[in-house]
Every structure is written in structure tokens, then in C-alpha cells.
Amino acid sequence: MDILIGLANVLTDPIILAWVFAAAIVGMIVGAIPGLTASAAIAMLVPLTFYMEPLSALAFLYVIGKSGRYGGSIAAILFNTPGTAASAATQLDGYPLAQKGQASKAMKVATISSVIGDFFGEIVLIVGVAWIAAVxxxxxxPELFAIYLTAFVVIGSVIGKSVLKGLASAALGVVIKMVGLDPVTGAERFTFGxxxxxxxxxxxxxxIGIFVLAEVFEQVAKRSDPVQMVDEPDDQTARDRNRLTWVEFRPCLPHILRSSVIGTVIGILPGLGSTIAAFVAYGEGKRRAKNPEAWGKGAxxxxxxxxxxxxxxSGPSMAPLLTLGIPGSTIGAILVGVFLIHGIQIGPTLFVTSRELIYSLFACGLIGIVMYGLIGYYGAAFVGRFIARVPTDILYPIIMLTSVMSAYVSRGSLFDVGVMILFGIVGWGMKRFDFxxxxxxxxxxxxxxxxxAFRQSLRLSDAGxxxxxxxxxxxxxxxxGIFVLVSRVRSLRARPVDAALDDA
Incomplete structure (x- = not known):
């Protein structure tokens, strides 16, 4: 019933529908640009949402995250360069299909699979999130602090090549957050005057510094050549070759359904993310395939x-954010700021204080899936051609300028621009040294x-x-948390890091 009310609210509001449509296009384009992720786009666009209604702001950024995940497949198939880390798995068979002159067919399969998987995850979120919030x-x-601590350990140890560097990255985030005034005593911490x-x-x-500027620095350092798109003739023979038939698509269905379940389970767990889900699903699909030798050659x-x-x-990763205030992904971490900017306190009480808003956001997610699915099915090749024509020596300066403007607008402070540049350098260094x-x-x-939560727990206890x-x-x-950490360390000791990543 709640989701039906949410759908009614959204479908009768043309402004929200316009923002969802814009998000579907923006996310797809950004996801298809090699090196630029949906997280980067959302970080740059957060200041724009200061002047929007809460639902429009959240829906705009939420749908960008969804369509951005899908957009990465366009670059993977057409340019042999994954637009996102997760689409590197799609590249393994997508680009060989493009080389055979079947790029449009590959993108149609990617679009349908993305839509089905996204719908499945969103429905699980809608059905299960209220129950999780009630619990x-x-x-x-004490329980909340234990969950937070477990999240730190899981996120730090599972993401990345090194457990130690992952935990160090998480610890650095905690230290930087402590800068400012102590919330209890009011004493200054790490302000240096x-x-x-x-x-x-x-x-x-x-x-913006970590996600956008660091990537700009990385691309400038690489000085990579402009992306080259696979040329595909536009004649009747090519159109016939790229027509997707039911006989061709039917063997994909079991893989889509199985992978949707895999992605949903992994999405619920904080920090694992879409990259791990994509490679786990690819490995499991190849293991169960009737012709596994065809995988990697254009299946x-x-x-x-x-x-x-x-x-x-996409959908399940929002569950820990909305119910516990724990973001399950980088996109979720950015959305935390948007909720707070609009005065919405996330956590279990969210479904008491803002229930209609949340289910309207879920409705926007469902509508956004339909929109990016239709746009992608019929227009993915056009998006690819558009990106291929934009020179990188024009694209990245524009991104840099937009980043500076976004950092300044957030509080009207040049100091924030300096903060952005500093963390751009920090983010670039973290990438360079595998943090x-x-x-x-x-x-x-x-x-x-x-x-x-830690301080409240100590006040409740005589045992410290x-x-x-x-x-x-x-x-x-x-x-x-201890089990995950020990398991991760043992798995890395059991085989070389590179092999572990290849098998992920």
C-alpha cells in the first residue's frame, strides 16, 4: 500500500518525473565515460540539490546512481574500457561481441539484464526495509556501536587488495571526522587554530576531492588517448545481425535470475558493492554454463x-543506510549528506517520521529503472558515439571547473575549495598506493x-x-566482524592477491 501511495505521488508530479528523467540520462552518460563514476557525478551535483525539494533532490541523485551503474556497460562494450569498475566483468564478453559486429545486440542484453536485476533488488528493498527498520x-x-564497528572492519578489510591498507583507510576517515569541536565537552580537536x-x-x-578531483589527476597523469569506438555499419545486414531474438535471449534468463539474487545479497552487506557482485556472478555463471569455453569470447x-x-x-545497498544510518556503498555515503542537508534524520525512526517520502523515493527508483531501460535499449549506441566525439582535453578541464564551483557553492567558502584540492591529492595518492x-x-x-553511540553506551554501563x-x-x-576479518586474511594468505582479484 505504501509503495502505491508513493507511485501516485510521483506520477502526478511532473517536476519530480522531469528530475527522474534527467537523472536517467545524466547517469547513463557519466557511467559511460571511462574513468568517471556515478559517485563522482553525484558528488559534483550535490550542491545543486540544496535548492530542490527533498524528494526531487534525493530522487535525482538516487536514479543517477542506478543509471550510472548501467552506463558503465556502454563503455565496456563499445570502447573496451569499463566505464565503472563493475563493468569490467561485462567487458570480458561485451567487447568481443562488438568486434564481431554485434555491439547493439550486446547492449540490448546488458540493458534488459540491468533492468531485471535492478527491479529485483528494488522490490526486495521495498518489501524488506520496513521490517529491518522495525527490528x-x-x-x-551498545548494539548500534557494535554494528558501526563491524561495518568499519568489514568495509576496511573486504574492499581492496590489502586488509591492512583497507583498515588504515577506514581509520583515516574516522580521524578526519574527529576534526572540530568535541560534541560533549566543546573542546577543539585537530583544528590547529x-x-x-x-x-x-x-x-x-x-x-568532490576524493571522487572527482582525484580521478581528474589520475587521467591527466595517464595522458590517455581518446577512446576509440568500434565502428559498426548502419545497413540492413548490420541491423539483422544485431536483432535480439527470443531463442538467443532465453539461455540468458537463468543467469539473470541467479545473478539478481547474488547482487541483492551482496548489496545488503555494507561495503562489498557492485564490483564484487559482478565478478562473483560472472564466475558462478561461467561455472554453471553449458558451454563455459565460449565465455570470454563473446557469449x-x-x-x-x-x-x-x-x-x-543498487536497491539493497540502501537498506543499511535507511534503517541503521550505515551506507552500504559510496553512493549511499553521499546520500547521507543530502538527507542531512534537507533536515531528514536517517535511521530506524525514518520510517516513522518520513515514511511517505521514503516510499515515494522507492517509486522514483522504479520509474527511473524503466526510463533508463527504454533510453538505453534504443539509444545506448547514440550515447557511445556522443562520448567518443568529446575530446578528453576538453572534458576533464570542464569537470575540474565544475568541481571548483560545486565545492565553493556548498558554503560559499574558498576554504572549502582548498579542502577539495587537498583531498583530491589525498585521493589520488590513495589510488596510487592501493589504499x-x-x-x-x-x-x-x-x-x-x-x-x-559509544559515548551513550559508556553512560549506560557501570562496567565500562x-x-x-x-x-x-x-x-x-x-x-x-572478527570472523570476516580472519576469513579475509586467511583467503589472501592462501593465494596471491592478483589471483584472488582475477577470480573475484
Whole structure:
């Protein structure tokens, strides 16, 4: 019933529909640009949402995240350069199909698979999120802190090549969040006498620096050549070759359904993300395939499996964010800031105070899936041609200028522009030395809530820190974190890192 009310609210509001449509196009274009991710686009566009209604702002950025995940497949298939990390799995079979003159067929399979996977994940979110929130309402500060701590450990240890560097990235995020005034005593922490730091490090310029500016620095350092698109003749023979028939698509369906489940499960777990989901689904699909030797040489199923899993992550990754205030992805971490900017407190009480808004946001997600699906099915090749014509020596200066404007507009402060540049350098350095920017940003967002829960827990207890082991639920989450950390360390010791990444 709630989702029907949400759909009615959205479908009767042309302004929201316009923002959702714009988001579907923007996300697809950004996702298809090699090196530029949906997270980067959302970070740059956050200041624009300051002047929008809450639902329009959240829907705009939420749908960009969805269509951006799908857009990465366009670059993977046409340019042999994944637009996002997750689409690297799609590239394995997508580009060989393009070389055979079947790029349009591959993109049609990618589009349908993305839509089905995204719909599956969104429905699971809609059905299950209220139940999770109801359970979360009964959690006290000790349980919440244990969940936060487990999230730090899982995010830091699972994302990236090195457990130690991942945990260091997460720890750095916590330290940076502590800059400013102590929320209890009012004492200055790590401000070094700089007045602008008394309110802490602003989230918007930090995210723009980490996600956008760092990527610009990386592309400039590479000085990569312009992307080359696979040329495909536009004649009747080519159109016949790219017509997708039911006989060709039917073998893809079991892979799509299985991968949708894989992506949904992985999406619920904080920090794992669409890249791991795509490669797990690809590996599982190849293992179960009737002709596994065809995978990697241009199998349609090899496009369908990773794309379904990649997009199925989108909806479920919002569950820990909306119910516990724990972002399950970098996009979720950015959306935390948007919720707070519009005065919406995320967490279990969100479904009590803003229930209609949340289900309207879910409705926007469903409509956005339909929109990017239709646009992608009929217009993905046009998007690819458009991107191929934009010179990189024009594109990245424009991105740089937009980043500066976005960082300044957030609070009208040149100091924030400096913060953006500083964290752009930090983000670039983290990429160069295999630290993890995503773990850093998610931990930065989580640290405030974790500190509050920790201090509240100590006030509730006469036993001090032992309260976290005397409460069964808190202890259970701590043990889960330890188990994940030990398992990750053992898996990396059992085989070389490179092999582990190849098999992921």
C-alpha cells in the first residue's frame, strides 16, 4: 500500500518525473565515460540539490546512481574500457561481441539484464526495509556501536587488495571526522587554530576531492588517448545481425535470475558493492554454463550475468543506510549528506517520521529503472558515439571547473575549495598506493554516529567497555566482524592477491 501511495505521488508530479528523467540520462552518460563514476557525478551535483525539494533532490541523485551503474556497460562494450569498475566483468564478453559486429545486440542484453536485476533488488528493498527498520528500533546504543564497528572492519578489510591498507583507510576517515569541536565537552580537536575547522571538515568538498578531483589527476597523469569506438555499419545486414531474438535471449534468463539474487545479497552487506557482485556472478555463471569455453569470447550470457548482479546491488545497498544510518556503498555515503542537508534524520525512526517520502523515493527508483531501460535499449549506441566525439582535453578541464564551483557553492567558502584540492591529492595518492578511497569516505560518514553511540553506551554501563560483550546482540555483531576479518586474511594468505582479484 505504501509503495502505491508513493507511485501516485510521483506520477502526478511532473517536476519530480522531469528530475527522474534527467537523472536517467545524466547517469547513463557519466557511467559511460571511462574513468568517471556515478559517485563522482553525484558528488559534483550535490550542491545543486540544496535548492530542490527533498524528494526531487534525493530522487535525482538516487536514479543517477542506478543509471550510472548501467552506463558503465556502454563503455565496456563499445570502447573496451569499463566505464565503472563493475563493468569490467561485462567487458570480458561485451567487447568481443562488438568486434564481431554485434555491439547493439550486446547492449540490448546488458540493458534488459540491468533492468531485471535492478527491479529485483528494488522490490526486495521495498518489501524488506520496513521490517529491518522495525527490528532496528529495538536496538540500543551498545548494539548500534557494535554494528558501526563491524561495518568499519568489514568495509576496511573486504574492499581492496590489502586488509591492512583497507583498515588504515577506514581509520583515516574516522580521524578526519574527529576534526572540530568535541560534541560533549566543546573542546577543539585537530583544528590547529584554524577557525574554519571548528565546524569540522565539510562532507561535500571532501567527497568532490576524493571522487572527482582525484580521478581528474589520475587521467591527466595517464595522458590517455581518446577512446576509440568500434565502428559498426548502419545497413540492413548490420541491423539483422544485431536483432535480439527470443531463442538467443532465453539461455540468458537463468543467469539473470541467479545473478539478481547474488547482487541483492551482496548489496545488503555494507561495503562489498557492485564490483564484487559482478565478478562473483560472472564466475558462478561461467561455472554453471553449458558451454563455459565460449565465455570470454563473446557469449551473451557473459554480458547478462554481471550486468544483472551489478544493478541488483543498487536497491539493497540502501537498506543499511535507511534503517541503521550505515551506507552500504559510496553512493549511499553521499546520500547521507543530502538527507542531512534537507533536515531528514536517517535511521530506524525514518520510517516513522518520513515514511511517505521514503516510499515515494522507492517509486522514483522504479520509474527511473524503466526510463533508463527504454533510453538505453534504443539509444545506448547514440550515447557511445556522443562520448567518443568529446575530446578528453576538453572534458576533464570542464569537470575540474565544475568541481571548483560545486565545492565553493556548498558554503560559499574558498576554504572549502582548498579542502577539495587537498583531498583530491589525498585521493589520488590513495589510488596510487592501493589504499581505499571508498572505505575512507564511508568511515568518515559513519564516525559521527559511532562516536555518539559509544559515548551513550559508556553512560549506560557501570562496567565500562565490557557492556559490548555482555549484550548478546552487540557481542554477535562483534564476532561477525572478527570472523570476516580472519576469513579475509586467511583467503589472501592462501593465494596471491592478483589471483584472488582475477577470480573475484
Amino acid at each position: 532496528a528500533l529495538h536496538l540500543g546504543p 584554524i577557525t574554519e575547522l571548528m565546524d569540522g571538515v565539510s562532507l561535500v568538498p571532501l567527497m 551473451l550470457e557473459g554480458v547478462a550475468a554481471p550486468e544483472a548482479a551489478n544493478n541488483a546491488v 581505499n578511497p571508498a572505505a575512507f569516505v564511508i568511515s568518515f560518514v559513519l564516525a559521527g554516529g559511532a562516536e555518539e 567497555i565490557l557492556i559490548f560483550v555482555t549484550r548478546p546482540i552487540a557481542l554477535a555483531f562483534l564476532l561477525i
